Amino acid sequence: MKPASLIVLGITGAAALGVVAVLASVALKQEPETGLLAWQDPEIIGRGAKIYRSECSSCHGGLDGSAPAADAPEPSAPPHDENGHSWKHPDYVLFGLTKSGEVAELCLTGNGDVEMPEFAEALNDRQILDVLSYIKSTWPEEVRARQEATNQIYAAQNAATRELLENGGS
Incomplete structure (x- = not known):
């Protein structure tokens, strides 16, 4: 050559x-985006905290360690902190269950007249995501890491849900 x-x-x-x-x-x-929740965004977390206090804390308790309100239906709903089970689900499942109220029949009180509302009627998609982002922001690092590992397994479902939400249909 x-x-x-x-x-x-x-x-x-x-x-x-x-x-x-x-x-x-x-x-x-x-890093690939595997989840739906913007748990590190202070603006979103602030909006979600306000909604959580007004719509969720009376049954689920505060995420600052406070107990459910004294007049909360019995039995009260599971907590959304690390002692509960919310973090065991991928983001798209948390969104879907909250929006649809699918778990409503599991959340009936002893007298059957109070159940988890179907938030699709009370909150828009953005508000539901804001609340879930706030909840996730309160979890300890180890719990968030475990939930993120679950999100990685379900990355395709989270991505499909994100696409639906971005295109205005869910």
């Missing part, structure tokens, strides 16, 4: 390696 050809080949090879290095660097810096 002629020296000029070797120089061109070397420059081309170096350029190709540079492009690969830049692309790999960008890919490694971006």
Whole structure:
């Protein structure tokens, strides 16, 4: 091979390696979005906290360790902190159950007249996501990490739900 050809080949090879290095660097810096909840966004968490206090805390208790209200229906609903089971579900399931009220029949009181409301009638999708983001923001790091591992398993379902929500249909 002629020296000029070797120089061109070397420059081309170096350029190709540079492009690969830049692309790999960008890919490694971006973590895949596996969940739906913006639990690190202070604005969203603030909105969710207000809604949680007015719509959820009377039965589920406060997320600051306070107990359910004295006049809460008996039995009161499970807590949404690390002692409850919310964190065991992927984000899309939490969203769907909250919106649809599917769990309403499981949340009846002893006299059967109070149940978890179907929040689709009371809250819009954004508000439901805000509340769930607030709830997630209160979990200890270890609990959030475990829930995120569950989200990774269900990344496709979370992505499909995100797409539906972004396109105005859910």
